[in-house]
Amino acid sequence: MLEIDFAALLGKLDVVLLSTIRAVLTFAAGLLFAWAGSRVVRRSLVSGPASPYSVLVQRAVFWGLIFLGTTSALSQLGFDLSVLVGAAGVLTVAIGFASQTSASNVVSGLFLLAERPFVEGDTIRIGQTTGVVLTVDLLSVKLRTFDNLFVRVPNETVMKSEITNLSRFPIRRADLPIRVAYGTDLDTLRDVLIATADADPLVLDEPRPVVLFQGYGENGVEVQFSAWAVRERFLEMRGTLWSVTQEKLADAGIEIAVPHRKIIGPVRPTPGVH
Amino acid sequence: MSSPEPHDAAAWWNPSPLQANAARLYALGPLSVWLARRPEQLWVASRSTGTTADEGMGSVSAGPVEPPEGFVLQRFAVDETANPRLVPRHADRPVVARPEVPIALAPGQTLTAYSSAPVWVSVEMGCVLTEIPVLRPSDTWFGTTTDGTLCYAVKTHLRTDLEGVLVRAHRAITPVELHNKGDDLLRIDRIRLPAPTLAIYADDDGYLWSSGVRMTRTEGQENARVEVMDGPPAASPDAWLVSEPRLARDHENPVVRVFNSVFA
Numbered sequence: 334m335l336e337i338d339f340a341a342l343l344g345k346l347d348v349v350l351l352s353t354i355r356a357v358l359t360f361a362a363g364l365l366f367a368w369a370g371s372r373v374v375r376r377s378l379v380s381g382p383a384s385p386y387s388v389l390v391q392r393a394v395f396w397g398l399i400f401l402g403t404t405s406a407l408s409q410l411g412f413d414l415s416v417l418v419g420a421a422g423v424l425t426v427a428i429g430f431a432s433q434t435s436a437s438n439v440v441s442g443l444f445l446l447a448e449r450p451f452v453e454g455d456t457i458r459i460g461q462t463t464g465v466v467l468t469v470d471l472l473s474v475k476l477r478t479f480d481n482l483f484v485r486v487p488n489e490t491v492m493k494s495e496i497t498n499l500s501r502f503p504i505r506r507a508d509l510p511i512r513v514a515y516g517t518d519l520d521t522l523r524d525v526l527i528a529t530a531d532a533d534p535l536v537l538d539e540p541r542p543v544v545l546f547q548g549y550g551e552n553g554v555e556v557q558f559s560a561w562a563v564r565e566r567f568l569e570m571r572g573t574l575w576s577v578t579q580e581k582l583a584d585a586g587i588e589i590a591v592p593h594r595k596i597i598g599p600v601r602p603t604p605g606v607h
Numbered sequence: 608m609s610s611p612e613p614h615d616a617a618a619w620w621n622p623s624p625l626q627a628n629a630a631r632l633y634a635l636g637p638l639s640v641w642l643a644r645r646p647e648q649l650w651v652a653s654r655s656t657g658t659t660a661d662e663g664m665g666s667v668s669a670g671p672v673e674p675p676e677g678f679v680l681q682r683f684a685v686d687e688t689a690n691p692r693l694v695p696r697h698a699d700r701p702v703v704a705r706p707e708v709p710i711a712l713a714p715g716q717t718l719t720a721y722s723s724a725p726v727w728v729s730v731e732m733g734c735v736l737t738e739i740p741v742l743r744p745s746d747t748w749f750g751t752t753t754d755g756t757l758c759y760a761v762k763t764h765l766r767t768d769l770e771g772v773l774v775r776a777h778r779a780i781t782p783v784e785l786h787n788k789g790d791d792l793l794r795i796d797r798i799r800l801p802a803p804t805l806a807i808y809a810d811d812d813g814y815l816w817s818s819g820v821r822m823t824r825t826e827g828q829e830n831a832r833v834e835v836m837d838g839p840p841a842a843s844p845d846a847w848l849v850s851e852p853r854l855a856r857d858h859e860n861p862v863v864r865v866f867n868s869v870f871a
Contacts, residue, residue: 502753531745538747538760539703539797563746563757 356409363402371395389471434489438472441488445469451498458497459486499564504537506561507571509578512553514588519546519554522587529581530560535570537561553590618813619667619776620849622692632670633693633728636777638741640728641670641678642691649685651730652678653739665776681737689733695726695779695815696738696850697802701758703747704798706765711794712787720785721842722763722800723778726807726815729850741777749799758799765795769842779807779815782840786823793824801833803853808839808846815849816840 371391378387404414429436446469451457455466457476462484464476474491476484499505513522523544530542542560549555558578562570582589619633630643641652652674674680685691704722712718725742729735747760765783781800787793805817819836839846 503755503757504748504752534743534745536745538745540748540752561748563748 352409352411356406359409360402360406363398363405367395367398367402370398434487435472438488441492442469442471442473444492445474445488450496451501455501456499458499459491459494462486463499503564504540504561505564505567506540506559507567507574509558509575510547510555511558511578511582512550512555512590513582514553514590515549517554517587519556521585522556522582525581525585525587526558526578529578530558530574533560533570533574533577535562535566536574537563550590552592618809619665619693620695620809620815622690623667624690627687628672630670630672632668632675633665634668635665635728635741636725636775638728638739638777639675639678640693640730640739641674642693642730643670643672643674644691645682647684647687649683649691649730649732649736650674650680651683651737652680654678655740655742657742683732683736685736686733691730691732694729694731694850695777695807695809696729697779697805697807697817697853698724698727698740698744698759699738699803699853701749701756702744702800702802703749703758703760704763704765704800705760706795706797707762709794709796710765711792712785713792714787714790716787718767718785720765720767720783721769721780722761722765722783722798723775723780724759724761724763724800724802725777726779749797756799759802776813776815779805779817781805781817782819782842784819784821786821789824798822801835804835804855806848806852807850808843809849810839810843810846812843814843814846816843816846818852 371394374394375387375391378390404417408414451466451469453466453468456463457466459474459476462476462478464478464482464484467475467477467483471488473488474486476486478484511526526544527542530536531538536542537560540561542558545557545559547555547557560570560574579589619635625631625642625644627644627646630641633640633642637656637658639654641650643650643652654675654677702724704724710718710720725740725744727738727740729738744759744761747758749756749758783798783800785793785795785798800820802817805820808816808818810816816839818838819840821834821836823832823834825832835852839848
């Protein structure tokens with residue numbers, strides 16, 4: 334005759350029920366912490382330098398806490414999760430190999446965040462590309478070029494490249510190389526160029542415009558004419574100053590040197606020789 | 608803003624009603640301004656020769672019905688109950704005054720000098736409609752190439768006596784007190800005047816004055832304590848207020864860089 338130990342059965346049922354209730358409560362607590370924690374993290378990041386990543390971090394925190402809550406609940410139910418550790422190790426290696434480039438971009442992005450060679454709104458040049466920084470994201474930097482093209486530059490490329498930030502400092506200098514004919518009075522040239530710069534309201538009085546002697550070129554004397562302007566009006570100044578400079582040089586009778594060749598040969602052609 | 612008392616009817620900053628469909632021409636040194644009332648509109652035209660030619664006291668006369676040739680025209684829809692007027696104002700940025708001949712102050716010495724700068728002409732009719740510089744100074748940078756302030760540049764004689772100062776209808780004279788409390792010579796190649804924090808006063812002689820400025824070098828080479836004096840300058844105590852400063856003074860940070868000098 335089958336005898337059932339109801340007391341023991343009830344005892345075990347109690348344990349299972351208790352464990353189930355504990356597991357459900359643990360999972361529910363995990364859900365609650367995940368929801369609350371992710372919102373707190375997002376709020377704290379929204380206005381800081383890491384604001385572009387706030388949504389990403391929020392999701393990472395949310396799912397991370399869900400995972401913790403789930404594993405805790407499963408362990409409450411008596412599941413042995415150690416087998417997952419081994420599988421996770423293998424999975425990590427596989428993911429690591431597959432995502433080397435992305436991981437490198439992510440790490441580069443973090444370094445860019447810390448170093449801040451540029452921020453959103455800056456005008457930068459990376460390689461041959463010049464544009465305004467739209468966003469600095471986890472994997473890449475997005476630029477808008479001046480002809481309104483969208484350029485995505487991976488963070489790894491940014492980290493390995495020379496970056497020129499054209500809008501970091503408040504003033505910029507424009508350099509115009511000028512080649513004048515040999516025989517030109519350099520003092521007169523300097524006076525004309527400086528007077529031209531002084532007459533332009535966009536050229537800053539200080540730092541003073543300068544005329545630098547660069548050397549004796551193949552076709553003429555080479556000088557560099559440099560003038561400063563505020564960053565916001567730099568292009569405007571460069572456009573107007575260079576065109577006015579040409580007029581003033583012409584007015585002063587200063588010849589811009591052009592390539593020329595002197596051919597030395599016989600005065601009279603020899604008959605029969607071409 | 609306080610209403611000025613009409614001491615000199617010819618002074619261009621004194622308010623004077625402009626009848627409907629009438630026009631007025633102001634000659635203010637290099638700048639000429641033409642105002643005309645139209646139905647529900649005010650027309651403003653201006654032209655600047657861009658030179659530093661002195662024109663003395665300036666003149667105000669009835670103007671042609673149409674804008675003079677070569678003038679840049681602006682039109683404004685306005686409240687017809689108000690009267691148009693021109694108000695002199697200081698520059699909207701600090702002004703770097705460069706003495707034509709630099710001067711050096713020995714340790715412990717004090718110097719009071721006068722620097723004049725062209726004013727901005729504010730056309731007002733119930734509100735500020737437009738501002739036109741009498742002579743737009745060139746831009747200049749005060750500071751290092753990586754950090755500094757955008758200013759205007761003016762050349763000044765930085766005279767120490769008023770006898771040598773020319774009366775100009777379009778320039779405001781700023782009395783500057785310089786104190787060198789350092790231990791070495793303070794050579795002054797240029798000084799930065801806080802123009803937006805200066806008020807403008809006018810006197811019976813037709814001078815335009817600005818608030819006095821006291822600069823005290825206490826330590827280092829280029830930092831100084833800057834104080835803007837309240838009220839009309841001591842050189843013209845009866846002058847009356849014509850225009851308020853553009854900006855409130857920064858009482859919290861009176862020590863700023865105002866000198867750009869070199870050790871002798």
